[in-house]
Amino acid sequence: MAAVLTSPMEVPLSPAGWSPVPSTSRTISVPKPRVLLPVGHGYYAHARRTVHRRTLDQDLDEQEAERLKNESSKANGLEIEDDLGVGDEPESRDLLALDAKEWKRQDHYAVLGLSKFRYAATPDQIKIAHRKKVLKHHPDKKAGEGDSDNDQFFKCIQKAMEILSNPEKRRQFDSVDPYYLQLEEDVDHNELSKLSKTPEGFFKAFRPTFEREAHFSKQTPVPLLGTLDDSKAQVEGFYNFWYNFDSWRSFEYLDKEVNEGSDSRDDKRYTEKKNRTERARRKKEDNTRLRSLVDLALTLDPRIKRIKLEEKEARDRKKSKGNINPLARKEDEERLRREAEAEAQASAKAEVEAAEAVARAEAKKAKQAAANAAKKARRVERAAANIMNAPPTSQD
Structure with a gap:
C-alpha cells in the first residue's frame, strides 16, 4: 500500500489594511433567447469547407491559390470572365x-x-x-x-x-455546325440578286455572308467585303482571295462508325474508304457552293461597274485629245467589244450556276425531309414495339 505523505503548509496572512472588493451585482441576469443567422464570413467559410470536404488548412491553401491567381490575372492585364448569361439559355x-x-x-x-x-x-x-x-x-x-x-x-x-x-473534336463539329449549315441552306441566290439592286442593298446582303464564311479560312487575316469606295487593287485582292479560298472544313464528324462487334478488317477498310469518299464529296460540294456565291457577288458588285465606268471615262478623255491613231482606236474598240462579250458570258454562266444551286438546295431539302419522316416513323415503330413487349402489370 502506497504511503501518504502530509506536507505541512501555512496559509499566509492577508496584508494589513486589505478588504474584499464589494460585488457590483447582487443577482444573476435572466437568460434571453437570441436568434443566430447563418451569415457572415465565418459561416460561409464553414459551408465552403463542408461542401468541398476540406480541412481548415486545405481551405486556406485553396483560398490563397485563388487570390494569387486573381492577382496574376490583373497584373497581366487580363479580366476575369463574368459567367452572366453563360449556360442560362431557355431550353425548348x-x-x-x-x-x-x-x-x-x-x-x-x-x-x-x-x-x-x-x-x-x-x-x-x-x-x-x-x-x-x-x-x-x-x-x-x-x-x-x-x-x-x-x-x-x-x-x-x-x-x-x-x-x-477536345480541340480536335470541337473543330470537327464546327465544320458541320448545324446552325451554320442551316444558314448556308437558307441562302437564296435569287433573293440576293433582288436585294443587290442598289449599292446599299448589295453590301447589306453579302457582308454577313462573307463574314460567316471567313471563320472557315486557314489564312488570316481574311479580306472582307469593304465599302463602295474601295480601289481597284482592293477589289481585285478581295476576289483573288475568295476565288482561292482555303477552308479547314474537313467533315470527319459525319463519318460512319464501324459496326459494333465487328473485327473484320474488310468491314473496317470498306467503312474507312466510304468515309473518305463522303468527305471528299462534301468538300467538293462546299467549294462549289462558295465558288457560286463569289461568282454571284462579282456579277452584282457595284464597285466593278464603277471601276469599269471610270476606266472608260479615262479612255474617252485620252481619245478626245486626238493622240490616238486610227489603228489604236480600232484596237480599243475591238478590246471593248471582247470585254462586253466576256461580261455577258460570265453573267449568263452565273445565272445558270445560281439556278443549279437553287435546284440542288431544294433537292437536298426534300431528301432531308424524307429522311426526317423515315426517322420519325422508326421512332413510332420502336415505341409501339416497346409497348407491346412490356411485361403485364398486376392490374392486367
Whole structure:
C-alpha cells in the first residue's frame, strides 16, 4: 500500500489594511433567447469547407491559390470572365427530348446553352456552362424531384462537354455546325440578286455572308467585303482571295462508325474508304457552293461597274485629245467589244450556276425531309414495339 505523505503548509496572512472588493451585482441576469443567422464570413467559410470536404488548412491553401491567381490575372492585364448569361439559355421541349444515341445530330452548343457564342466560346465558358447544366439536370436531383424516368438529356450534356472540351473534336463539329449549315441552306441566290439592286442593298446582303464564311479560312487575316469606295487593287485582292479560298472544313464528324462487334478488317477498310469518299464529296460540294456565291457577288458588285465606268471615262478623255491613231482606236474598240462579250458570258454562266444551286438546295431539302419522316416513323415503330413487349402489370 502506497504511503501518504502530509506536507505541512501555512496559509499566509492577508496584508494589513486589505478588504474584499464589494460585488457590483447582487443577482444573476435572466437568460434571453437570441436568434443566430447563418451569415457572415465565418459561416460561409464553414459551408465552403463542408461542401468541398476540406480541412481548415486545405481551405486556406485553396483560398490563397485563388487570390494569387486573381492577382496574376490583373497584373497581366487580363479580366476575369463574368459567367452572366453563360449556360442560362431557355431550353425548348425539342431540346430536352433529344435522344443520346443520336448525338451526332444534336447541337452541342445549344445543349450547353452557348448558342450565342458558338465557335467563339472560350474553354472557361464551356466549363461554366457544363457545370450549370450538370447541377440542373443531374439524375440524382431529378430523382429527388420525383422525375427519374429519363436521363437522356444529361447524357447529351456529357457528350457535348466531351466534344467541345477536345480541340480536335470541337473543330470537327464546327465544320458541320448545324446552325451554320442551316444558314448556308437558307441562302437564296435569287433573293440576293433582288436585294443587290442598289449599292446599299448589295453590301447589306453579302457582308454577313462573307463574314460567316471567313471563320472557315486557314489564312488570316481574311479580306472582307469593304465599302463602295474601295480601289481597284482592293477589289481585285478581295476576289483573288475568295476565288482561292482555303477552308479547314474537313467533315470527319459525319463519318460512319464501324459496326459494333465487328473485327473484320474488310468491314473496317470498306467503312474507312466510304468515309473518305463522303468527305471528299462534301468538300467538293462546299467549294462549289462558295465558288457560286463569289461568282454571284462579282456579277452584282457595284464597285466593278464603277471601276469599269471610270476606266472608260479615262479612255474617252485620252481619245478626245486626238493622240490616238486610227489603228489604236480600232484596237480599243475591238478590246471593248471582247470585254462586253466576256461580261455577258460570265453573267449568263452565273445565272445558270445560281439556278443549279437553287435546284440542288431544294433537292437536298426534300431528301432531308424524307429522311426526317423515315426517322420519325422508326421512332413510332420502336415505341409501339416497346409497348407491346412490356411485361403485364398486376392490374392486367
